[in-house]
Amino acid sequence: MATINDNYLKLKAGYLFPEIARRVNAFAEANPDAKIIRLGIGDVTEPLPEACRTAMIKAVEEMGDRNTFKGYGPEQGYAWLREKIAANDFQARGCEVDASEIFISDGSKCDTGNILDIFGDNNIIAVTDPVYPVYVDTNVMAGHTGEASEKGEFAGLIYLPITAENNFTASLPTEKADLIYLCFPNNPTGAVATKEHLKAWVDYAKANNAIIFYDAAYEAFITESNIPHSIYEIEGARDCAIEFRSFSKTAGFTGTRCAFTVVPKTLTAKAADGSDVELWKLWNRRQSTKFNGVSYIVQKGAEAVYSEAGKAQVKALVSFYLENARIIREQLTSAGIAVYGGVNAPYVWLKTPNNLSSWDFFDKLLQNCNVVGTPGSGFGAAGEGYFRISAFNSRENVEEAMKRITEKFKV
Numbered sequence: 001m002a003t004i005n006d007n008y009l010k011l012k013a014g015y016l017f018p019e020i021a022r023r024v025n026a027f028a029e030a031n032p033d034a035k036i037i038r039l040g041i042g043d044v045t046e047p048l049p050e051a052c053r054t055a056m057i058k059a060v061e062e063m064g065d066r067n068t069f070k071g072y073g074p075e076q077g078y079a080w081l082r083e084k085i086a087a088n089d090f091q092a093r094g095c096e097v098d099a100s101e102i103f104i105s106d107g108s109k110c111d112t113g114n115i116l117d118i119f120g121d122n123n124i125i126a127v128t129d130p131v132y133p134v135y136v137d138t139n140v141m142a143g144h145t146g147e148a149s150e151k152g153e154f155a156g157l158i159y160l161p162i163t164a165e166n167n168f169t170a171s172l173p174t175e176k177a178d179l180i181y182l183c184f185p186n187n188p189t190g191a192v193a194t195k196e197h198l199k200a201w202v203d204y205a206k207a208n209n210a211i212i213f214y215d216a217a218y219e220a221f222i223t224e225s226n227i228p229h230s231i232y233e234i235e236g237a238r239d240c241a242i243e244f245r246s247f248s249k250t251a252g253f254t255g256t257r258c259a260f261t262v263v264p265k266t267l268t269a270k271a272a273d274g275s276d277v278e279l280w281k282l283w284n285r286r287q288s289t290k291f292n293g294v295s296y297i298v299q300k301g302a303e304a305v306y307s308e309a310g311k312a313q314v315k316a317l318v319s320f321y322l323e324n325a326r327i328i329r330e331q332l333t334s335a336g337i338a339v340y341g342g343v344n345a346p347y348v349w350l351k352t353p354n355n356l357s358s359w360d361f362f363d364k365l366l367q368n369c370n371v372v373g374t375p376g377s378g379f380g381a382a383g384e385g386y387f388r389i390s391a392f393n394s395r396e397n398v399e400e401a402m403k404r405i406t407e408k409f410k411v
C-alpha cells in the first residue's frame with residue numbers, strides 16, 4: 001500500500017500566502033463591488049525592464065534559427081551569466097566569489113528549500129521569529145522537526161525572536177545550532193544587518209562548524225551606504241555561508257523566474273565517517289540530477305540586468321518601490337501607527353493599532369478599507385501584534401490604500 005510523507009500532516013495551516021488569497025477571494029465573492037488593493041504578498045507589479053525584454057526577444061529569435069538554436073543548457077547556468085554576476089554583484093564589492101561557485105536557478109524559494117537535500121537529518125536548525133515561512137515549512141516537510149505547539153512553534157527548531165526591542169536583529173543562540181537561516185534585508189520586518197552583526201554570526205558559525213543560509217533576495221533595496229549587500233563582505237564567510245540571490249524583486253522577475261545561489265568551493269560539512277565533504281560538489285551533483293537549468297531566453301533576460309541600460313532601469317524600478325515604501329511609512333506614521341523597515345527594503349512592518357491581534361487587524365483592514373496586508377503572526381509567534389505592508393504595487397494603489405487606512409485608523 002502506498003504511504004505518504006507524514007511530515008506534511010504536521011503543517012497545520014496552508015502556506016501563508018495561499019491562505020491569505022483564500023480569505024481575500026471569499027471576501028471578494030461576498031462583496032463584488034469592493035475595490036480591493038493587494039499589499040499582501042510581495043509580488044511585483046511594474047513591467048520588466050526594457051533591456052531585459054529586448055534581450056529576451058532577441059533570444060527567442062535565436063531559438064527560431066537552426067544555427068543559433070539551443071537545447072539543454074549547462075545545469076549550473078550559462079558561464080556568460082555567472083561571470084557577469086560574479087564580477088558585478090561580488091567582485092566589485094571586494095567579495096571573493098568565482099563564477100564557478102554560482103548556480104543559476106528558477107528561484108530563491110526553491111533553492112532555500114532544496115538545499116536541505118544535501119544536509120543530514122540530525123542538524124540543529126535555527127530560524128528567526130518572525131521568519132519567511134518557507135525555511136520552517138521545508139524543514140517540517142523533510143522531517144527535521146517534531147509537532148507544532150499551540151503557539152505554532154515546531155519542536156526541535158531554535159527560534160530566535162526579532163522584535164522592536166532588539167531592533168529586529170536576533171541574538172546569537174545560547175545553544176549550538178548547525179544550520180542557521182538569516183535574511184537581510186529582512187522579510188518580513190525590513191530590517192538590515194550591520195557588518196558587526198554579520199561578523200558575530202560568521203564567528204559563531206565558524207566556532208560551531210555551522211553553516212549560514214544567507215538569503216539576500218532584497219539586497220538591491222539597500223539604500224544606506226554602510227550596510228553589507230553580501231555575507232561574503234564579512235571575513236571568514238566563505239568558510240561558513242551559502243548565499244541566495246534573486247532577480248525576482250530586483251528586476252521584476254517574479255513571473256519570469258531567475259535566481260542564483262553561491263556555494264563557495266571552500267565550504268565543507270561532515271560526512272557520517274567524520275570526513276569533510278565539499279558542499280559545492282554535493283550541490284552540483286544535486287542540481288545536475290534534479291534540475292535542467294533555467295531557459296536560455298530567461299538567462300539572456302537576466303544577463304541584460306548587468307548592461308549599462310539594464311543597471312539604470314533596474315535602479316529606477318527599485319527606487320519606484322522604495323518611494324512607495326516611503327509613502328507608506330509617512331502615511332502610517334501620520335496616523336499614529338508605529339512603523340519599521342521600508343528604508344532598505346520593500347516591506348513596512350507595523351505595530352497593529354489598538355493592540356489588535358495580527359489577524360484581527362487583517363480582517364478590519366480588509367473589511368473597512370478593502371486593503372490586504374500580511375498578518376505578522378503568519379511569520380511566527382513573535383510576529384503577533386505586527387503586520388506587514390508590501391510596497392510592491394502601483395503608485396496610485398499605494399496612495400489610495402494609505403488614504404483609506406489613515407482615514408479609518410487615525411488615533
Ligand code: MLT
Pocket residue numbers: 040041042043109187
Ligand atoms: C513575500 O511576500 O514574502 C514574498 O513574495 C515571498 C516570496 O518571495 O516567495
